[in-house]
Amino acid sequence: MSGIWGWFGGGAAQKRKDNPKNVIITLRTQLEMLEKRQKHLENQIEQQNQIAKKNVTTNKQAAMAALRRKKAYEHTLEQTLNHVGTIEQQIGAIESANINLETFAAMQRAGDVMKQIHGKLTPTKVDEVMDQIQEYNRLNEDIADSISNAAIGPQVDEADLEDEMEALQQQELEDKMLETGAVPVDRLPAVANGDLKGKAPAVTEDDEEAELRKLQEAMAI
Known part of the structure; x- marks a missing residue:
């Protein structure tokens, strides 16, 4: 039953x-x-x-x-x-x-x-995974650095830039001196040695230094 x-x-x-x-x-x-x-x-x-x-x-x-x-x-x-x-x-x-x-x-x-x-x-598997993670992190940092340091656009020669900067500074100095009435010595017209006998130079060196100081003060302002 x-x-x-x-x-x-x-x-x-x-x-x-x-x-x-x-x-x-x-x-x-x-x-x-x-x-x-x-x-x-x-x-x-x-x-x-x-x-x-x-x-x-x-x-x-x-x-x-x-x-x-x-x-x-x-x-x-x-x-x-x-x-x-x-x-x-x-x-x-x-x-x-x-x-x-x-x-x-x-x-x-x-x-x-x-x-x-x-x-x-297991502890061994955990260590392996942690090593892999650290390796991936290092790889990721290297990739990020490579991307950040990658050059974008044409390469520029720093020496050329320095030369251009000096030329601009020289031009600016000459413009300021022209505004104040002073003429750089290296910009005076060439004169025969015979023409200079018995004549005083157009601009003395003391005057040039005074004009240069005035120019420097004006540029500082």
């Missing part, structure tokens, strides 16, 4: 029924029923106690019957309270055991995952 029951899914159904969570739900349902019964018995006990008080002097027989019913209810209530305590204890034990089971299962899964991860990861 058990084999046939297993074929029709009875085994799986029983396994689901015995699941800790399902058992706890069943026990809590039973506990709710017992608590309702407890409340009902307490009300009955109070009711019979009132009947006994009411008839204690006028109807002794009715009072005695009420006390007997009260005692019976009290006995049943005591049993009910024992059942409530037992079920509450079972619920607590199952919940604690279930928490332990779930915690162990989670730790076991974590252990399996760690084993799977470290099965593919």
Whole structure:
């Protein structure tokens, strides 16, 4: 019979029924029923106690019957309270055991995952990867430097630039001297040696130095 029951899914159904969570739900349902019964018995006990008080002097027989019913209810209530305590204890034990089971299962899964991860990861492999990363970083820096230092446009001779700069400075100096009325010595027209005899030069060297100082001061301003 058990084999046939297993074929029709009875085994799986029983396994689901015995699941800790399902058992706890069943026990809590039973506990709710017992608590309702407890409340009902307490009300009955109070009711019979009132009947006994009411008839204690006028109807002794009715009072005695009420006390007997009260005692019976009290006995049943005591049993009910024992059942409530037992079920509450079972619920607590199952919940604690279930928490332990779930915690162990989670730790076991974590252990399996760690084993799977470290099965593919070793210190040697980590060192190799780190070396590769550092090599790629160095290569990337070299490439960046090469790109930054790459010449764009035609190459310029620095010596030619210096010569051109000196020519511009000389031209600027001559322009300033022309504005002040001074003429550089090297720009004077050539004169025969015979023409210079007995004549003073057009610009003395002292005058040239004075004009040069004036020019320098003007350029500084």
